[in-house]
Amino acid sequence: MDMIHKFSMNGYNIVLDVDGGSVHILDDVAYELVDLYEENTKEEIISKLENKFTAEQIAEAYDEITSLKEEGLLFTTDTYEFNPNFVNRKKVVKALCLHVSHDCNLRCKYCFASQGDFGGAKEIMNFEVGKAAIDYLIANSGNRRNLEIDFFGGEPLMNFEVVKQLVEYGRKVEKTRGKNIRFTITTNGVLLDDEKIKYINENMHNVVLSLDGRKEVNDNMRPTVNNKGSYDIIAPKFKKLVSERPKDKYYYIRGTFTRDNLDFSEDVLHFANEGFKLTSVEPVVGEEENPYALREEDLPKVFEEYEKLAVQYADMKLKGDGFSFFHFMIDLNQGPCVIKRITGCGAGNEYLAITPSGDIYPCHQFVGNEDFKLGNILDEKIELPKEVTNMFREAHVYAKDECRNCWNKFYCSGGCHANAINFNNDIKVPYKLGCEMQKKRTECSIMIQAKMMLEGN
Numbered sequence: 083m084d085m086i087h088k089f090s091m092n093g094y095n096i097v098l099d100v101d102g103g104s105v106h107i108l109d110d111v112a113y114e115l116v117d118l119y120e121e122n123t124k125e126e127i128i129s130k131l132e133n134k135f136t137a138e139q140i141a142e143a144y145d146e147i148t149s150l151k152e153e154g155l156l157f158t159t160d161t162y163e164f165n166p167n168f169v170n171r172k173k174v175v176k177a178l179c180l181h182v183s184h185d186c187n188l189r190c191k192y193c194f195a196s197q198g199d200f201g202g203a204k205e206i207m208n209f210e211v212g213k214a215a216i217d218y219l220i221a222n223s224g225n226r227r228n229l230e231i232d233f234f235g236g237e238p239l240m241n242f243e244v245v246k247q248l249v250e251y252g253r254k255v256e257k258t259r260g261k262n263i264r265f266t267i268t269t270n271g272v273l274l275d276d277e278k279i280k281y282i283n284e285n286m287h288n289v290v291l292s293l294d295g296r297k298e299v300n301d302n303m304r305p306t307v308n309n310k311g312s313y314d315i316i317a318p319k320f321k322k323l324v325s326e327r328p329k330d331k332y333y334y335i336r337g338t339f340t341r342d343n344l345d346f347s348e349d350v351l352h353f354a355n356e357g358f359k360l361t362s363v364e365p366v367v368g369e370e371e372n373p374y375a376l377r378e379e380d381l382p383k384v385f386e387e388y389e390k391l392a393v394q395y396a397d398m399k400l401k402g403d404g405f406s407f408f409h410f411m412i413d414l415n416q417g418p419c420v421i422k423r424i425t426g427c428g429a430g431n432e433y434l435a436i437t438p439s440g441d442i443y444p445c446h447q448f449v450g451n452e453d454f455k456l457g458n459i460l461d462e463k464i465e466l467p468k469e470v471t472n473m474f475r476e477a478h479v480y481a482k483d484e485c486r487n488c489w490n491k492f493y494c495s496g497g498c499h500a501n502a503i504n505f506n507n508d509i510k511v512p513y514k515l516g517c518e519m520q521k522k523r524t525e526c527s528i529m530i531q532a533k534m535m536l537e538g539n
Contacts, residue, residue: 084157087489088116091529092393098528100489102158106150107532111135112143119147120157173475175222176428177230178215179435179446180248182207183241187272188312190304192340192366192374194447202450206241207438212248214459215436220259229256232266234435234446239273249285266290268336270304272312274319283327291320294337295349295363302342303374317356324358334408337363340374344383347391354398354405362408365519367501376515385522392526396533412493412527426495430456430466430474442466444474447500474499477509484512493527494520 085100095113097106108116114134118127128140135143150156185204186193216231223229231252233245245267252263264287271291282289293316294300301311320335327333335358339346346363353361365384368375376384391407398404427433430444437449440459448454456466479485479496488494494517501513 084120084159085487085489086116086157088113089525091389091525092396092533094529094532096525096528096532097156098489099156099158100492101160101162102155103492104150104155104158105528105532106156107536109143111139112146115140115143116147116156119144119151172224173431173471174224174226175219175432175434176226176228177232177433178219179232179234179433180207180212180215181235181435181437181446181449182212182233182238182244182248183236184438185240186236186270187240187307188237188270188304189307189309192303192338192368192372194367205438207244207436209244209247209251211436211438211440211459212244213251214440216248216252216255216263218459218464219263220255220261223261227260227262229261229263230266231263232268234268237270237272238267239269239278242273242278246281264288268292270312271316271319271323272306274316274323276322279319279323279326283323283331286331288332288334289323289327291323291333291335292337293317293320293335293353294339295343295346296352299343299349300337303338303340321357332360334360334362336361336408338366339363340366341376341380342374344380345387347387347394350391350407351394359405360408361405364409365516367498367513367516378515381515381518384519388519388522388526392530396530399530399534400537409523410527410530412524426478426499429499430471444470445500447498473509477502482510482512484517488517490517490521490524493524 087098087100089096090113095108095110097108097113097116098104099106111131114131115127118130122130124141124144127144128137131140147156183206184202185206219229219231231248233248238245249265252265255261256263265285266288267282267286268290269292271293292304293313294303297311297313297317300313304312306312306315324333324335335353337349337353339349343349350361350363353363365376366374370377392410395404395407395410427445433445434456435443435446435449436459437443441449442456442459442464443449443451443454444456454470456470457464477496477499479488479491482496485491485496497512497516497520499509501516502509502511505513
């Protein structure tokens with residue numbers, strides 16, 4: 083099916099050619115005409131629109147749309163479902179999430195990990211479990227050279243000595259196996275000090291810094307164990323880490339917005355004003371009975387906030403004093419990368435999570451759910467259950483009825499598997515609230531790129 087998506091934002095009439103990825107900014111005539119184009123002749127369209135526009139304007143717009151179609155820039159056809167790179171994609175493990183600590187020194191109200199222990203005992207990973215995980219990753223990575231390991235928790239700085247031992251081990255074995263391991267650490271920053279900052283900046287390819295934005299917002303949702311605010315403890319340490327971070331390495335300051343701060347654009351801008359140039363503020367995920375959880379009735383306000391942020395974001399970019407907001411960074415070019423986008427995050431196949439005791443799960447969101455335990459990294463022979471790994475492998479956009487015919491399928495990857503299972507008990511039925519917010523973010527991203535293209539240098 084030839085698919086387009088059209089919307090107006092910030093004074094632009096935008097049409098996305100879904101399957102080709104081309105974006106067009108159209109005048110009012112062409113914007114109305116594009117809906118009628120495929121089902122009507124030129125004469126029929128003139129007849130239907132002549133009460134709004136002149137026949138000459140309509141004919142000119144019709145010829146413009148025809149040219150775009152003939153050039154393969156509009157009404158293109160989706161061929162990716164049968165692309166050999168999609169059909170024949172190999173099962174290789176590319177990334178691990180190592181839960182080096184199932185304990186935490188914050189008590190975030192929305193924590194999906196039950197304040198760090200994922201509903202189980204508080205425990206930390208020993209070196210042997212981490213070593214076995216690294217060995218497994220290398221042995222099952224096929225010809226892939228670049229591999230990813232994320233030190234996760236709970237709070238991984240509570241087990242920092244083992245983190246350092248595992249980095250040292252990874253550096254040693256990667257050389258002999260022709261691999262390049264990129265390490266990431268996700269931290270709340272409470273235990274950061276000069277020594278840890280130096281180590282992280284030297285050894286971590288990426289670092290994810292958890293903070294929710296403005297002081298009052300952060301301290302409401304992210305108290306310490308004795309119920310005090312955490313912002314004043316953490317923010318100065320994050321600023322120091324970022325100020326000393328080498329330019330060739332990444333970081334993200336990552337927040338979560340909830341029903342308590344639907345004006346979250348203020349938190350994104352707060353990060354920018356505090357000097358953080360790489361930011362992400364993501365919607366909370368939680369059952370509706372939680373007072374902080376987002377509900378369908380909140381969507382108009384959330385959409386309004388995304389649009390407001392997008393307008394400010396684009397203006398700042400044009401002035402040269404911009405920052406990068408993770409959810410507004412999308413690749414509109416269809417090509418080899420589109421295969422990755424339609425297959426999703428790789429959980430359960432390319433990406434696995436390992437608990438402190440060595441249990442293997444499809445991703446960090448499933449840890450603690452015994453139905454999805456795939457084995458243990460210390461087992462003599464590890465054979466991940468095919469019924470589970472295949473279920474995840476086949477949960478791509480073409481296998482989901484709601485995704486197959488959705489204009490956003492190339493930009494959302496079919497949504498989060500864990501959310502689909504937790505909310506709908508079916509990996510092939512996406513979490514509706516997440517879908518709607520993702521669509522709005524994609525529209526905002528396209529508008530920003532359109533404005534940059536038209537008004538940038």
